[in-house]
Amino acid sequence: MSGEESDEDTYPNGIFLEPAFRHMHLNAVSEDGTEYPIAQIVRLEDLKPSGIKRQAREFCYFAATLSCDKERALLRKKFPKKLKFPNNRPSCMTDWCVFCLGSKLCSKIYNGRYEEPSEEIEGHQPLLSIVVHFNPYRAFLVLKLLHKWFLTIGMEEALGSWIYSVLACIKKPLDERSKELLETLYNDCVQHLKNCDEQEIRRLRLIIAVLESYFDVNSN
Numbered sequence: 389m390s391g392e393e394s395d396e397d398t399y400p401n402g403i404f405l406e407p408a409f410r411h412m413h414l415n416a417v418s419e420d421g422t423e424y425p426i427a428q429i430v431r432l433e434d435l436k437p438s439g440i441k442r443q444a445r446e447f448c449y450f451a452a453t454l455s456c457d458k459e460r461a462l463l464r465k466k467f468p469k470k471l472k473f474p475n476n477r478p479s480c481m482t483d484w485c486v487f488c489l490g491s492k493l494c495s496k497i498y499n500g501r502y503e504e505p506s507e508e509i510e511g512h513q514p515l516l517s518i519v520v521h522f523n524p525y526r527a528f529l530v531l532k533l534l535h536k537w538f539l540t541i542g543m544e545e546a547l548g549s550w551i552y553s554v555l556a557c558i559k560k561p562l563d564e565r566s567k568e569l570l571e572t573l574y575n576d577c578v579q580h581l582k583n584c585d586e587q588e589i590r591r592l593r594l595i596i597a598v599l600e601s602y603f604d605v606n607s608n
Contacts, residue, residue, distance in 0.1 A: 440590060444597035451556040451602055460520060467517035476526050484533050487512060488550050497540050511546055514553035527557035528566060535573050542584060543577075548591040555598060562603065574605045 453459050474483035482502050485494040490511035495504035512518060522530065531554045537547055551573075558566055577592045577599075584592065599605040 440594050440597050443594055444601045447552070447556065447598045448602045451558075454520065454556050455559050463516065463520045467520060469517075469521045471512070471518060473521075473526070476529055478529070481533055481536075484530060485537065488514070488530070488534070489537070489544075489546050493537075493541065493544065493546065497537050514550045519553050519557055522554070522557045524557075524559055527554055528569070530554050531558065531573075532569055535569065535576070538573075538580075539576060542580065543588040543591045543595070545591075548588075548595065551595055552598065555595075555602075558603075560603070570599055570603050570605050574599045 454463075474480045474487055482494060482498055485497060485502075486509055488511050489497075491504050491509040493511070494502050519527075531551070534547060534551050534554060538551070541547070543551075558570070562570065574596060577596050581589065581592050581596075
């Protein structure tokens with residue numbers, strides 16, 4: 389490849405779509421058959437504000453594609469469901485927490501209300517093959533839980549990645565309960581920026597940028 393890559397293209401840190409994934413159709417897989425991840429979150433010190441804006445624009449493309457029924461049907465055919473999801477009930481919140489974030493973070497969130505197993509259970513990455521099978525109710529439930537966990541432990545890497553990915557499953561136009569949840573999430577992210585870990589700052593800013601650019605959410 390000729391020419392030099394810009395800082396915006398390389399995304400050394402932050403939440404980002406894999407470069408190979410960004411420039412392919414959403415139902416593509418790599419040459420060895422490995423599924424491309426939707427997003428990853430790593431350390432954030434070097435990501436520039438311009439990179440956050442670009443990632444927010446790419447999120448808009450990704451979410452718009454997932455919102456198309458024809459595209460979702462093709463993706464579900466490409467990536468048949470292989471995992472059993474926890475039940476869609478609020479009482480299954482610890483099951484969802486372990487599913488998304490793993491047993492260590494679940495223990496951190498729920499403390500004495502969750503007994504951590506002797507052998508660690510790793511959470512799942514929010515891969516396309518998972519979130520493409522989220523119906524509107526499941527997407528809303530999981531996002532509501534993710535917001536609750538964020539209020540407890542802050543914008544951890546895994547949690548931020550899941551929020552980014554599940555937001556893409558929220559369909560527009562928003563119903564009243566979804567609008568209220570996204571506005572609350574937005575305001576809590578803005579508030580958390582005032583007193584947070586240095587590594588959380590640009591994770592929060594990207595989520596805020598996504599809420600502003602795709603969902604037209606603004607601070608109350």
